[in-house]
Amino acid sequence: MTMRRAIAMLLVGCVAPLAACAPREATPDGRSGPGDTDLLSPEISHSKGVPGGIVLLWPRVVPKAETVAMRGPAKALQDRLKAMLREHFPGRPIDVRPEPERVCPMLGGCDASSVGVLIGVRDGGCVAVVIVSAPGESPQTLMPWAGLMTTKLQVPFREPPESNIQLQELVPCDKLAIATLEREDRVKEALKSAQ
Numbered sequence: 001m002t003m004r005r006a007i008a009m010l011l012v013g014c015v016a017p018l019a020a021c022a023p024r025e026a027t028p029d030g031r032s033g034p035g036d037t038d039l040l041s042p043e044i045s046h047s048k049g050v051p052g053g054i055v056l057l058w059p060r061v062v063p064k065a066e067t068v069a070m071r072g073p074a075k076a077l078q079d080r081l082k083a084m085l086r087e088h089f090p091g092r093p094i095d096v097r098p099e100p101e102r103v104c105p106m107l108g109g110c111d112a113s114s115v116g117v118l119i120g121v122r123d124g125g126c127v128a129v130v131i132v133s134a135p136g137e138s139p140q141t142l143m144p145w146a147g148l149m150t151t152k153l154q155v156p157f158r159e160p161p162e163s164n165i166q167l168q169e170l171v172p173c174d175k176l177a178i179a180t181l182e183r184e185d186r187v188k189e190a191l192k193s194a195q
Contacts, residue, residue, distance in 0.1 A: 045101045049112025051135065053093035056082055057116035060102045060131075062162045066121040071099070073176045077117050077128060077145075080180065085115065088191055106158055109137045115191065117145065118161050125170025128180055130187050131161055143190035146179035147171050 040046065049055035059074035061067045067074075078096070085094050095112065104110035110133075118129040127147030133140045137157040144151065148169035155164050171179040180187075 040105070043100045043102050044106075045097050045104055045110065045114075047095050047097065048105065048108070048110045049095045049114070049135075050093055051111050053095060053112035054085055054089065055104065055110045055112045055114045056085065056094055056096045057104075057114055057131075058097050058099045058102045059117045059119050060161075061119045061121065063121065066119075067100075070119055070121060070126075070173065073126070073173060074099075074117075074119060076177045077119070077180065080177070081115055081117060081130070084184070084188060084191060088188060103158065104133070109133070109135065109157060111135055118142075118165075119176070120147075120149075120162060120165065120167060120170075121173060122167060122170060124173060126173040126176045127165070127167055127170055128176060129161065129165065130190055132190055132193050133157070134193070141190060141193055143183075143187055145183055145187055146176055 045055060045057060047055065056078065059070075059078055061070045061074060082094060082096055085092075093112070102116060104114050113135055114131075114133045116131045118131060120127040120129070125147070127149055128145040129149070129151065130143040130145050131140050132143070139154040139156055140159070140161060141154050142151050142161055142164070147167070150166040150168065151161075152164045155161050
């Protein structure tokens with residue numbers, strides 16, 4: 001093997017892996033291309049939504065050990081939020097994320113506004129808090145939906161909202177969907193910030 005051929009093989013061997021790391025053009029859903037969501041943790045939304053749309057995230061259940069037990073109520077509350085969003089924002093694209101996709105990506109957030117709900121569980125009782133964020137790495141607005149609690153009105157992007165909530169009065173978890181009816185108008189007002 002000649003010295004020239006050895007150098008050429010060495011260069012090809014070094015440059016080819018670097019080409020695989022080059023940035024890829026983004027797809028319409030905000031991803032960089034096939035397979036780029038494979039490395040995301042399962043709770044991170046695999047879609048950033050579209051500008052002008054809404055990403056409806058899967059409910060966040062705390063503590064995490066209650067996730068399976070709260071799957072039914074979580075789906076019911078996500079469906080209620082979906083109906084409320086469709087009513088208030090007709091024609092706007094709503095990207096409903098499946099379990100367990102409950103947060104927007106850390107880098108850049110979602111391209112659309114995001115809406116979700118936190119379900120807190122303790123001793124058979126529950127609270128529900130609606131979480132609304134503008135597009136990008138925006139603060140999260142918290143709106144109590146069921147139960148009584150003390151909470152900040154806003155928390156920073158991707159900060160766990162449960163770290164800012166102090167539970168005061170819980171409702172029975174099997175009555176969570178009924179308990180949310182009482183504050184539905186206030187939640188509808190909070191959803192307006194999803195514009």
